[in-house]
Amino acid sequence: MTKIAIFTIGQGDFKTGFPMGLEIREEGGNPLSEVMGKLPPSSRIPELYQIWQCAFINIKFVTSRMDVPKGTAKVAVPPTKEPLEKCQTSQEELKKSFKDWLNSESRELQKMRETFFTHLPDQFEEIRVFIQTSDPGLKKLPWNEWDIFERYTYAEIALVPPEYSRINLAPDAIAREQVRILAILSTAEDLNLKEEKQKLEGLPHAETFFPNPHEPAEIYDALQHEMGWDILFFAGHSSSSKMGETGEFFIRRDYGLSINSLKISLRKALSRGLQLAIFNSCDGLGLATELAGLNIPQVIVMREPVPGDFAVAFIKKFLQAFSEGKSLYVALKQAKDSLECWNKKYPGVCWLPILCQNPAQPPFTWPKLLKLPETRPVLVSPLLKPTPIWQEVKTLTGHLAGVKSVAVSPDGRMIASGSFDQTIKLWDLHRGELKKTLKGHTATVTSVQFSTEGILASASFFPDGTIKLWEVEGEQNKVELKTTLRGNDWVGLAIWSIAFNRDGKYIASGHNVDSTIKVWDIHREKIIATLRGHVWAVSQVIFHPKDGSIISSSLDGTIKIWDPEQGQLIHTLVGPSGWLSPAQAWFSRDVEVYSLALSSDGEILASGGTEDVIKIWRWGDRQLQQTLKGHSDTIQAVAIAPDGKTLASGGRDHTIRIWDLTTGKTQQTLGHSDSVNSLAFSLDGQTLISGSQDKTIKIWRWFPQGSSPL
Template structure:
C-alpha cells in the first residue's frame, strides 16, 4: 500500500532555523505517526543557490523556455565549456552543503529521520513525499538529494499548498472513457514544440485538441467546453514574479496571460473534471501557486529557466511512463532520472521538474483500455464424471485505474456494477464483457454498489465524500440518470463502508466508519428514519434479512448485531459480548474483526468472515453457530451465497477465491486474483460469479453444475 510522508516546514529562516513536522500516513488517510522537530540554521544555502542559479542560466541563455528580454547582448554569454564547468562547481557546492544541512546531529532533527525510517522500511514501496511550506526558496531546493530518500526506488516529492480543499464535480459533469487533453503551444521564432505535439498525438485512448494560440478567445471557449478536460498541457514561454506568487505564459511573442485572467474558465474546467495541468515552460512556480489557489488536483511545472531540449526530453519520458500505467509520482521520478545524460550539459537540470499536489484529491492515473478476454469454456475429457461445480474464468474486465472495492449484479442478470478507489462506478454488459458506462460524481473511494429489486443502482463512498447516490439505469437504452444524492448532516458520518437495500427497495441502510453507526434511509422521502448505535468501531457490512425485515451489521469491534430498524432497537448480539457493558468489552477484547456478511435467499443461513481466516455459518432460526469453514490463510474480505443456498464463495487478502459446499463444509475449488479479493456477487440464476479485486480487475466466472457445459 502506498504511504505518504508529509513534511511541514513552518516559521523561521536560514539564520535561525525552521520549525518542522512529519506525519506518516497511509494513502487512505490513517495516520501512522507524527513528530515535531527543528531544521537547523544554514546561512550558506541561499547564497549557494543563487550562485548555481546564475551559473545555470549562463550556460545556454538562448535556448530556454523563458522569453529573453529584448536587447540582451550575445557577447555577455560565457563560452559554453567554461559555463558548464562553472555550473558543475556551483551545483556540487550547493548539493554538498544541502545534504550536510540535512544530516544535522541535532536531536530535534534526528527524531524526524528516525520516524521516517521506522515507518517506511520497504525500499521498493511507492512513497509520496509531501513538502508543505510558504517559503519560495525552500520550494526551489533540490529535496530529492536528501540522503533519506536514496534507499527508496519509488519515492517522489510534491509541493503541497498550506491551504487546500476538494473540488466537487458539477452535476452535469460528463463521464469520459478517453482522457481528454487540451494542448496549448506558444508560438515564437526561438521555440520548437513539434516533438511535444507528436508525443501527445501518440497517446491512444485519448482525445487531444490543439487550439489556435493566435486567438485568445479560443482558449477561453475551449476551457469552458461542456465535455470537460482531464489534462491541460502548455509548452512555450512562461515566467513568475520574484515572490513566486504569480506567473504568466505567452501564447505568442506579444500576448501573455495570467492565471487570474483565466480564473472563471479554469474553475469551470475543474468542476468538469480537470485533474492535471502541465506547464513545460520556464520558471513556473508562480503559475503553480495560482493554480493551487484554485485547488487544481495536480500541477507539473519547472522551478527555474529550463533548456528547451531538456524540457522536451523530460516530457517525452514522463508521458511515456504515465501512459504505460505508472502512477503520476513514479512517472515523475523516472522522467527526472532519465535526465541524467542532460546533467552533463546542464548541471542541476533534473532538479527543475516539480509536482504540486492538492492532498484532498486522488492523483490521476492513466486509465487502461478496457480489455475483453475471449470466453473460455471448460472442456471435459470423454468419460470424466464429476459431481462438483466447476467455476471457470471466462472474462477479465479491465478499466478501473485503482483497486475495485465492490461489485453487484443487476436483478435481470444483464449488468455488472463496480465501484473503485478511483472514485468511479463502471457499468458492464455481463454477457459481452464490455464496458457500457462510467459514472463520476463521488469525491472519495466508492466502497459499495448495490442494485435494488427494481434495478435502481446505489453507490456509496468513503471520506471525505460520504454520500449515497441513487442512479436510474436503463440497460436497453444505455442511459443512466442520477436521481438523488443522500447526505447526512453529521460530518463524522462522511465515511461509508457498506450499503444494502431492504427486500422491497423502500429503505437503504449504510454502515459508517467514524461514528460507528448504521443509518437507515427512506428513499422516497430522502431522509434518515433511524440511526442505530451500539458498535464501537467501524461498521464494515450491513444486510437486510429477506423475510422479516431485520437488519444485520458487522464491525471491526468483533460483533455481529441484529436490529429492528423501524423501532431503532438492538435485538441481539450474535457474536462478541452483549449487555450494557458490551461496548467496553468489545473494545478491549474482540472476538474477530468481522468484515463481511452474506445471507441465503431463503433467510435461513447467515455467513460471516473476518480476521480469524475462518468463515462462520449461523442458523437464523436459533441464532446458533452451525459450522466453521477453514482454508483461507489471511483475512476474509468478501462472502456470497449462491441463490440455491448450496454453495458459498469467499475471497480474501490471500488473493484466493474459495468455493464451498455448504452441506459438507468442504472446499470444492480455489480460484483467485493477483491481489486482495474485495467483493463477490452471484448472478440471480447462480450460474455466474463476479469478483472484484485490489488488482484493479473484475473477473467473471461461469459455474457449470455437475461438470456440464451449457454449450
C-alpha cells in the first residue's frame, strides 16, 4: 500500500534554522507516526545554491526555454568546457553541503531518520514525500538528494502549500471517458515544439485540443469549455517573480498570460474536473504558487531555466510512463531517473522538474478504458496461474446530474437508478440499454430499492419527501405507479434512505431534518412507528433479514439497532452512549457514518463514513471484527456480495475498492471520475453496479479466469 511521508517545515531562516515535523501515514489511513524536530542553521546552503544557479544559467543552452529581453540575440552554442566544469563543481558542492545539513548529528534529526526507516521498511513500496513549506528558498532545494530516500525505488518528492482545500465539481460537470488535454504551445521563433505536439497527439485514451496562440480569446474560451479538461499543458517561455509568488507564461513573444488574468477561466476548468497542469517551461515555481492558491490538484513545473532539449526529452519520458498506467509520482521519478545522463551535459538539470500537490485531492491517474465484451473468450497462459478480476463491461449514460442510488432487481435483469436530476431510470442489465425514465418526484431521488417481489420503491429529498411504489413488469416493459407515501409532518420531507423488510410488507425510511426512522405499512399506506434517538440526519437504514430489527446509521457518528414492533432502541453499536449521549453526539461531528451493508445471512455488518475506513462488525456479539484501510476520503457506499466473502466500497476519492473479507486485503481498485455514491451486487454476486456523481452508472463483471480478452 502507498505510504505518505509529510515533512512540515515552519517559519524560520537559514541563520537560525527551521522547525520541522514528520508524519507518516498510509494513503487514506490514520497517521502511523509523528515526530517533531528542527533543521539546524546553515547560511552556506543558500549561498551555494546561488553559485550553482548562476553557473547553470551561464551554460549556453542549445534551445533554452528561458525568456530574454526583446532584442537580445540567443546564440545556439554548445556548452564550453570552463562553464561546464564550474557548474559541475558547484553542483557537487551544493549536493554535499545539502546532505551534510540534513545528516546533522542533532538528536531530533536522528530520531526523524529512525522513524522514517522504521515505518517505511519496504524499499519497493511507493512512497509519496510531501515537503510542506512557504519558504521560497526551501522550495528550490534538491530534496531528492537527501540520502534517506536512496534505498527506495519508488519514492518521489512533491511540494505542498501551507494551506489548501478540496475542490467540489460543479453540478454541470460532464463525465469523460477519455483524458481531455488543453495544450497551449508558444509560437516563439527560437522554439521547436514539434516533438511535444506529436507526443500529445499520440497519447492513448486521450483527445488533445490546441487553441490558436494568435487568438488569445480562444484560450479563455477553451478553459471554460463545458466538457472540461483533465490536463492543462503549456510549452514555451515563462518566468517567476524573485520571491516565487507570481508567474507569467508567453504564448507569443509579445503576449504573456498570468495566472491572475486567467483566474475566472481556471476556476471554471477546475470545477469541471481539471486535475493536472504541466508547464514545460522555465522558472515555474511562481506559476505553481498561484495555481496552489486556486487549489489545483497537481502541477508539474521546472524550478529554474531549463534547456529546451532536456525539456522535450523529459516530457516524452514522463507522458510515456504516465499514459501506460504508472502513478503520477512513479512516472515522474522514472522520467527523471531515465534522464540521469543529462547531468553530464547540464549538471543538476534533473533537479528541475517538481510536482506540486494539493493533499486534499487524490493524485490523477490515467484511465484504463479496456472494455470486456461478455461474448469474447479469455486466453490464459498455461504457465501462469489465472487471477480473477473485476472488469468494466458497460458505462450507462443518460442522467443529467449525479447518480445517488442504484439497485438490482431480484431476477437480475434490471437496474434502477435514482439521480439528482429528480428522475428514476430503468436499465436492461445484460444489454446495457435504457428501458424507461420515471418522473414524478420533485426533488433528488435519494434512494431506490426493489422488494423480493419486484416492487420498486423510490424516495426523495426536500421539498418532495415522498416514497413512491412502482409495479414493474420487465417482460412487457410496463411500469405503473401504485401509490405515493407521504407523511403529515413537513420536517419529515427529506428522506435519505429506504429499505424493505424481508417479506416486502413494510418500508423503513431514514430522515434528515428530524433525525428519525419511520416505519410504513405499505398496504395501509401509513406510518406505524417513528423511532427517535439519532441527533443528526439518518443516512441509511436496513432491515435485518432474520430477526426483523432495523439498523440505522447517522451523521451523529452512531449506528443504532431498533425493535420496530416495540418502537424501542435495542443497542447503540458505535458512538457516545449513556444519558449524555445525545449532547455528546450533537457537539462532536468528527465521525459521520454514511453507509451500511449487511451480509445476506445477517452475520456481518459493514459501515463506512468520514473516517476513511470501513468497519466490519460481527452481528452475534456486536463486536468490531476488523478495520479496512485504503480510501483517502469519505466512504459513501458499501456492499457485501451474497457469498459474504467480498465487499465493495466507494467514496469521494473516486475509487471503488474490492476487499477480501477473509484477509482484509484490497483485491482490486476500480473507479469513476467523481465520487462513488452507491453500489449494489447482483444476486449471483457476479455483477457489481456503481452509481457516481459523474452522472454515470458502471456495470462491472467478475471474470474468474482473469487475464486479457482476445
